[in-house]
Amino acid sequence: xxxxxxxxxxxGEASLKRxxxxxxxxxxxxxxxxxxxVVDGPxxxxxxxxxxxxxxxxxxxxxxKAHKSTAIAKRQAAHGHATFCAxxxxxxxxxxxxxxGEDLLLANEVLDATRLGVVSRSGARVTVAVxxxxxxxxxxxxxxxxxxIDVNVGLPRCGCAPEEAGALAEMARGKGLExxxxxxxEGHVVGLPDRAKREAGCAASMKLLEQAHADVGxxxxxxGGTGTYxxxxxxxxxxxxxxxxxxxxxxxxxxPFSQAFYVLSTVVSTAPGDASYVIGDxxxxxxxxxxxxxxxxxxxxxFCSDEHITFVPGRAEDDDAPSPLDWELPGRPVAVGDPIxxxxxxxxxTLAYHERVYVAxxxxxxxxxxxxxxxx
Amino acid sequence: xxxxxxxxxxxGEASLKRxxxxxxxxxxxxxxxxxxxVVDGPxxxxxxxxxxxxxxxxxxxxxxKAHKSTAIAKRQAAHGHATFCAxxxxxxxxxxxxxxGEDLLLANEVLDATRLGVVSRSGARVTVAVxxxxxxxxxxxxxxxxxxIDVNVGLPRCGCAPEEAGALAEMARGKGLExxxxxxxEGHVVGLPDRAKREAGCAASMKLLEQAHADVGxxxxxxGGTGTYxxxxxxxxxxxxxxxxxxxxxxxxxxPFSQAFYVLSTVVSTAPGDASYVIGDxxxxxxxxxxxxxxxxxxxxxFCSDEHITFVPGRAEDDDAPSPLDWELPGRPVAVGDPIxxxxxxxxxTLAYHERVYVAxxxxxxxxxxxxxxxx
Numbered sequence: 201x202x203x204x205x206x207x208x209x210x211x212g213e214a215s216l217k218r219x220x221x222x223x224x225x226x227x228x229x230x231x232x233x234x235x236x237x238v239v240d241g242p243x244x245x246x247x248x249x250x251x252x253x254x255x256x257x258x259x260x261x262x263x264x265k266a267h268k269s270t271a272i273a274k275r276q277a278a279h280g281h282a283t284f285c286a287x288x289x290x291x292x293x294x295x296x297x298x299x300x301g302e303d304l305l306l307a308n309e310v311l312d313a314t315r316l317g318v319v320s321r322s323g324a325r326v327t328v329a330v331x332x333x334x335x336x337x338x339x340x341x342x343x344x345x346x347x348x349i350d351v352n353v354g355l356p357r358c359g360c361a362p363e364e365a366g367a368l369a370e371m372a373r374g375k376g377l378e379x380x381x382x383x384x385x386e387g388h389v390v391g392l393p394d395r396a397k398r399e400a401g402c403a404a405s406m407k408l409l410e411q412a413h414a415d416v417g418x419x420x421x422x423x424g425g426t427g428t429y430x431x432x433x434x435x436x437x438x439x440x441x442x443x444x445x446x447x448x449x450x451x452x453x454x455x456p457f458s459q460a461f462y463v464l465s466t467v468v469s470t471a472p473g474d475a476s477y478v479i480g481d482x483x484x485x486x487x488x489x490x491x492x493x494x495x496x497x498x499x500x501x502x503f504c505s506d507e508h509i510t511f512v513p514g515r516a517e518d519d520d521a522p523s524p525l526d527w528e529l530p531g532r533p534v535a536v537g538d539p540i541x542x543x544x545x546x547x548x549x550t551l552a553y554h555e556r557v558y559v560a561x562x563x564x565x566x567x568x569x570x571x572x573x574x575x576x
Numbered sequence: 577x578x579x580x581x582x583x584x585x586x587x588g589e590a591s592l593k594r595x596x597x598x599x600x601x602x603x604x605x606x607x608x609x610x611x612x613x614v615v616d617g618p619x620x621x622x623x624x625x626x627x628x629x630x631x632x633x634x635x636x637x638x639x640x641k642a643h644k645s646t647a648i649a650k651r652q653a654a655h656g657h658a659t660f661c662a663x664x665x666x667x668x669x670x671x672x673x674x675x676x677g678e679d680l681l682l683a684n685e686v687l688d689a690t691r692l693g694v695v696s697r698s699g700a701r702v703t704v705a706v707x708x709x710x711x712x713x714x715x716x717x718x719x720x721x722x723x724x725i726d727v728n729v730g731l732p733r734c735g736c737a738p739e740e741a742g743a744l745a746e747m748a749r750g751k752g753l754e755x756x757x758x759x760x761x762e763g764h765v766v767g768l769p770d771r772a773k774r775e776a777g778c779a780a781s782m783k784l785l786e787q788a789h790a791d792v793g794x795x796x797x798x799x800g801g802t803g804t805y806x807x808x809x810x811x812x813x814x815x816x817x818x819x820x821x822x823x824x825x826x827x828x829x830x831x832p833f834s835q836a837f838y839v840l841s842t843v844v845s846t847a848p849g850d851a852s853y854v855i856g857d858x859x860x861x862x863x864x865x866x867x868x869x870x871x872x873x874x875x876x877x878x879f880c881s882d883e884h885i886t887f888v889p890g891r892a893e894d895d896d897a898p899s900p901l902d903w904e905l906p907g908r909p910v911a912v913g914d915p916i917x918x919x920x921x922x923x924x925x926t927l928a929y930h931e932r933v934y935v936a937x938x939x940x941x942x943x944x945x946x947x948x949x950x951x952x
Binding site: 233234235236265287288289308309310311312331332334335352356357358359360361364387466468469470471472473475477479481484485486488489490502503504505506507508510536537546548549552553554555574575576 | 845913
């Protein structure tokens with residue numbers, strides 16, 4: 201009996217539904233060369249459904265920078281979203297080439313929009329963020345017909361001062377550009393673990409964005425992220441990306457999205473003598489490390505090297521948190537050849553290291569998706 | 577007058593040799609889409625020459641994991657090295673396919689050596705590290721004819737206990753494998769800034785490796801890295817990789833290798849109002865972050881996001897260190913469109929993010945090399 205075509209289950213159900221006799225013709229995660237990126241199909245679908253219910257259709261502008269995969273973007277489209285945003289020109293090009301070009305926003309500044317203009321002339325709808333005379337000039341010269349005014353709402357990154365937004369919009373319109381509205385990313389608050397502080401920070405940021413919007417005009421007020429998806433009623437489209445796959449950083453916020461991917465690794469060595477550490481074959485080149493070491497459910501990570509992770513089996517004494525996966529290190533001694541699963545601290549830079557992701561239902565591998573939007 | 581074909585100069589000379597009139601037909605780094613990885617050709621060649629003088633020919637087994645590029649490996653071969661080591665099966669496959677398969681060592685453990693066996697049967701010489709009965713079995717089953725016994729010399733990572741090495745060698749020979757000797761990586765000491773401690777730590781590690789070698793036999797004693805290249809007389813081949821390009825972590829050791837690459841970025845936004853920060857278009861997905869933020873000569877990095885770096889121009893008051901590059905932020909105010917250069921904290925995971933590297937002499941781009949050994 202094959203389960204390769206079974207219906208997508210809710211989070212946590214997949215392993216319970218596995219049949220006692222596995223069909224040997226269906227590959228499993230144990231057939232994968234490690235390190236390998238594995239997406240839990242049922243959890244991915246549950247995350248997509250949860251977000252689509254909260255922000256249906258164009259109320260969500262999914263950010264493809266988190267996953268860099270047109271296959272995952274197509275799953276988002278299947279849940280009703282037709283407008284997307286991206287952080288790089290390459291992402292915009294790839295989305296358009298994959299037939300997902302109905303309404304693409306480069307939510308980032310560029311000084312050479314030539315390639316974006318090519319995408320626009322190919323028939324995709326392309327909008328680019330601008331926050332200065334130089335970036336307006338780039339959009340105009342590059343042939344990108346539509347822009348959003350990017351407003352700084354507190355994160356020390358891109359965006360003009362709210363009080364400058366109106367003048368920039370006027371400048372853009374003077375160059376023949378269509379100004380669709382404003383965007384402003386409250387990135388300094390999306391990760392605040394205290395919900396009250398997150399809500400207050402978001403409200404303060406959106407007050408600035410509304411002020412700018414009053415001067416700019418246009419239909420779009422684009423903001424938000426996974427961490428503020430349910431406390432930002434001011435934006436009329438939410439730019440969330442991490443909700444699809446999640447990571448240990450976002451897991452701290454208590455959101456209704458579950459960890460839907462892991463890096464599969466194999467134990468390749470164990471400590472000599474009485475030492476208790478164990479070594480897996482996944483390291484710095486398969487994990488985004490800016491938020492720190494990955495989690496290994498049921499184990500304590502000591503450090504990562506380029507292609508290795510050194511860890512000690514067993515939980516810390518004060519650790520009684522549930523595993524973020526349907527998996528934890530077995531209680532028996534870990535042996536060479538054992539598979540282990542790592543939960544990266546930051547999803548975006550992790551996926552950017554991988555060429556492909558394997559889609560699993562429990563341990564069955566049911567699909568393989570390229571991470572095809574990497575690079576610039 | 578074109579300088580595109582000028583001879584490779586020593587470190588520090590390149591920018592001095594730039595002609596006052598640039599040939600517009602020769603592309604410069606200012607024509608590159610950013611972020612872009614740029615190798616300084618003269619500095620690369622100087623690093624290669626310095627190491628080849630210290631460890632000529634097979635006394636160095638260059639580690640390709642640092643650069644993941646067969647083009648750079650060919651430059652190492654041009655400096656007289658014919659034996660290489662690698663950390664992944666993909667690296668071994670790519671090196672053999674590029675005609676660099678005279679003597680390839682996978683300095684890492686694998687439990688499925690099937691693909692290595694294919695490379696071996698294609699005519700390349702392939703040796704794999706083993707440290708357990710399971711990895712010996714994998715080498716035997718996969719058809720890899722030669723092994724090194726990997727010995728733990730203090731780094732809590734792979735390697736058998738020194739006193740177990742002889743028995744493992746016997747086991748390997750019993751399976752018909754040729755045992756070429758031992759390897760042991762003193763990775764816990766290669767980065768120690770205090771040279772005396774580095775030397776003492778290296779000596780202690782190599783004592784363990786010599787003990788194992790006495791039991792194992794074979795011609796090879798393989799060890800070392802860039803940090804111990806000149807204080808490890810016990811190994812008869814040094815596995816160094818970082819010396820080619822360097823990074824801020826290794827720069828602290830005072831080695832005779834200079835920073836030979838940088839990530840080129842463009843200023844895409846500046847702070848609104850009175851704030852002084854500036855934003856460049858290179859971030860977590862173009863920089864290895866496990867050793868922390870990159871350096872920006874003449875500026876102070878505040879933080880990195882996926883595709884951005886936020887920094888403040890100007891040195892810290894107590895910072896009078898020379899720039900690791902022939903470049904520093906200009907004294908004038910930084911403007912949108914200005915190029916900036918970032919020195920990554922860790923070379924290996926930085927290169928693994930990039931598809932290609934541009935080779936520059938000063939600001940002229942003279943070549944483009946693929947980073948073709950990425951993935952697994």
